[in-house]
Amino acid sequence: MKSTSNISIWLIEDNATFRRTIARTIAKQPGFSCDGDFGRAEDALAALKTQAKPAIILLDVGLPGMSGIEAIPQLRALAPDTAMLILTVFEDEEKIVAAICAGASGYLLKTAPAEELIRAMRDVLAGCAPMNGRIARRVLEMFSKLSPRRNDYHLTEREKAVLQQMTEGFIKKEIADHLALSVHTVDTHLRNIYAKLQVNTRTGAVSKALKEGLV
Amino acid sequence: MKSTSNISIWLIEDNATFRRTIARTIAKQPGFSCDGDFGRAEDALAALKTQAKPAIILLDVGLPGMSGIEAIPQLRALAPDTAMLILTVFEDEEKIVAAICAGASGYLLKTAPAEELIRAMRDVLAGCAPMNGRIARRVLEMFSKLSPRRNDYHLTEREKAVLQQMTEGFIKKEIADHLALSVHTVDTHLRNIYAKLQVNTRTGAVSKALKEGLV
DNA sequence: ACGTCCATCACGCATTCGCGGGATGATGCG
DNA sequence: CGCATCATCCCGCGAATGCGTGATGGACGT
Incomplete structure (x- = not known):
C-alpha cells in the first residue's frame, strides 16, 4: 500500500529505455504512481497473483513471448477491475480491434506526448475509453456485422x-x-x-x- | 443533381428552427450541400425511394412517430452506403448504444459548435466515427461482455x-x-x-x- | 369480385427423440 | 489397488416430431 490517494499504474513494455521513460513520466505526475514495470506479460501475470491489483495496466502489443493481446484475457481474469490501456507504435487496426475484443479499455500511441498519456489515464478512470475515430469506426462496423438483421426470410x-x-x-x-x-x-x-x-x-x-x- | 463535387447531406429533425439553423450551417460550408430536410423519419424514407441517396444523413433520436433509432435500419436498407450520424441533445447513453447497434456511424451533440459538426462530417466520410470516450467505453464493455461469455459446464x-x-x-x-x-x-x-x-x-x-x- | 396470403385447425404415418434401465474398458488419482 | 470419471455401447417404450395432404375463414389489394 503506497499513498492512499495515489492511483496505481503498472507498465508492461519490453523496451527498457522506453519503459523507464514512461515510468518516470507517470511518477512525476501527482496522484499517480508506477508500482510495477515488466518486460514480459508472464511476469506481470505472476505479480498479479501476489500483489495488489493496479488501477491501470499500460500494455504494449508487441511483446516477446506472450503478446499483449493474448495477455489481456489472462490479466483481466486476475484483475477484473483494472483498466487495460494498449500501447502501440503505430495504428495497427487489426491488432487494436483484436485487443478491444479481448477486453482492452482503450489505446494510446507511443508517440503521444506525456500530457496525452496522463489525460488518457484520467479519462479511462473517469469511465471514458481513449480511442480514435478510425478505430471507433472499425468497432461500429463489427457491431453492425455482428447483428446482421439484413437476411430477411419473410417470416410472418x-x-x-x-x-x-x-x-x-x-x-x-x-x-x-x-x-x-x-x-x-x-x-x-x-x-x-x-x-x-x-x-x-x-x-x-x-x-x-x-x-x-x-x- | 447539384454541383458534382458537393457532398449531399440530408437532415431529419423535428424542430424546424434548429433544422433550418443546421441546414444553413451546412449550406454555407463549401463542398457540402443540404439536399433534404425532414421533420419525420417517414418522410425521409419516402424520399429515399425516389431521390438520389445522400452521402450523410443527420438524424435526431427524439422524433415524433418513428424514432431515429427505429429509422436507422430502414434508412440503411434503402441507402446502404450512406453514413448515419445521430444528433442528440444530451448524452443519453442507452439510446446512443442502441443506435450504434442499429448501425449508426457516429453521433454528434446538438450543442456542438458548427466547426465540430463539419469536422464530424468530414471525419465520417474519411472513415472515422465521431464518438466520445464515454460512449466508446460502453461499446467496449458490450464487446467484452459479448465475447468471453465462457460459462463452463464441464462438458467433455x-x-x-x-x-x-x-x-x-x-x-x-x-x-x-x-x-x-x-x-x-x-x-x-x-x-x-x-x-x-x-x-x-x-x-x-x-x-x-x-x-x-x-x- | 376475385385471387393471394395468412392464420388457423385436422389426420395419418414413419421416424426420431427423451429417458428409464444396464454394461465394458480406459484412464487418472490418492 | 480401489474409486471416480469418461467414452463407448446396448435395449425398449412412450411421447414428440417431420411431413404429405387437405380445409376454412379473414384481410388486403386490384
Missing part, C-alpha cells in the same frame, strides 16, 4: 413467435399453450419456417435463428 | 462435439455417422449434455450453446 409475425418459442427450448405442445394455438397450427407454422429457412430440423431452425438474429 | 470433448453437431441441425443418426459412433452413444452424450446444461430438449441445448458461446 406468427412464425417469428413460434421460432422465438423454439429458441427458448419449448416443445410444440408448450408453444401451442403459450400462444393459445393448437399443436397442429404450431406444426404448420413450424413447417413453413423450415421451408423459409431451408432447414429440416428444429435444431437447424434454432441455430439459424440465433446466428442470424431473427429473434 | 465428446459432448462438445455432439453439441456442435447439434447446432448444425443434424439429427442423432447423422451425428453418429459424422463422429463414427453408434446412435446409442450419441444418445448418452446428449443426455449428459442435457443434464449439464439443465435443459431437456434439443432446441434448449442448441439455444444455450449458441447464446453462451459453448461451440
Whole structure:
C-alpha cells in the first residue's frame, strides 16, 4: 500500500529505455504512481497473483513471448477491475480491434506526448475509453456485422413467435399453450419456417435463428 | 443533381428552427450541400425511394412517430452506403448504444459548435466515427461482455462435439455417422449434455450453446 | 369480385427423440 | 489397488416430431 490517494499504474513494455521513460513520466505526475514495470506479460501475470491489483495496466502489443493481446484475457481474469490501456507504435487496426475484443479499455500511441498519456489515464478512470475515430469506426462496423438483421426470410409475425418459442427450448405442445394455438397450427407454422429457412430440423431452425438474429 | 463535387447531406429533425439553423450551417460550408430536410423519419424514407441517396444523413433520436433509432435500419436498407450520424441533445447513453447497434456511424451533440459538426462530417466520410470516450467505453464493455461469455459446464470433448453437431441441425443418426459412433452413444452424450446444461430438449441445448458461446 | 396470403385447425404415418434401465474398458488419482 | 470419471455401447417404450395432404375463414389489394 503506497499513498492512499495515489492511483496505481503498472507498465508492461519490453523496451527498457522506453519503459523507464514512461515510468518516470507517470511518477512525476501527482496522484499517480508506477508500482510495477515488466518486460514480459508472464511476469506481470505472476505479480498479479501476489500483489495488489493496479488501477491501470499500460500494455504494449508487441511483446516477446506472450503478446499483449493474448495477455489481456489472462490479466483481466486476475484483475477484473483494472483498466487495460494498449500501447502501440503505430495504428495497427487489426491488432487494436483484436485487443478491444479481448477486453482492452482503450489505446494510446507511443508517440503521444506525456500530457496525452496522463489525460488518457484520467479519462479511462473517469469511465471514458481513449480511442480514435478510425478505430471507433472499425468497432461500429463489427457491431453492425455482428447483428446482421439484413437476411430477411419473410417470416410472418406468427412464425417469428413460434421460432422465438423454439429458441427458448419449448416443445410444440408448450408453444401451442403459450400462444393459445393448437399443436397442429404450431406444426404448420413450424413447417413453413423450415421451408423459409431451408432447414429440416428444429435444431437447424434454432441455430439459424440465433446466428442470424431473427429473434 | 447539384454541383458534382458537393457532398449531399440530408437532415431529419423535428424542430424546424434548429433544422433550418443546421441546414444553413451546412449550406454555407463549401463542398457540402443540404439536399433534404425532414421533420419525420417517414418522410425521409419516402424520399429515399425516389431521390438520389445522400452521402450523410443527420438524424435526431427524439422524433415524433418513428424514432431515429427505429429509422436507422430502414434508412440503411434503402441507402446502404450512406453514413448515419445521430444528433442528440444530451448524452443519453442507452439510446446512443442502441443506435450504434442499429448501425449508426457516429453521433454528434446538438450543442456542438458548427466547426465540430463539419469536422464530424468530414471525419465520417474519411472513415472515422465521431464518438466520445464515454460512449466508446460502453461499446467496449458490450464487446467484452459479448465475447468471453465462457460459462463452463464441464462438458467433455465428446459432448462438445455432439453439441456442435447439434447446432448444425443434424439429427442423432447423422451425428453418429459424422463422429463414427453408434446412435446409442450419441444418445448418452446428449443426455449428459442435457443434464449439464439443465435443459431437456434439443432446441434448449442448441439455444444455450449458441447464446453462451459453448461451440 | 376475385385471387393471394395468412392464420388457423385436422389426420395419418414413419421416424426420431427423451429417458428409464444396464454394461465394458480406459484412464487418472490418492 | 480401489474409486471416480469418461467414452463407448446396448435395449425398449412412450411421447414428440417431420411431413404429405387437405380445409376454412379473414384481410388486403386490384
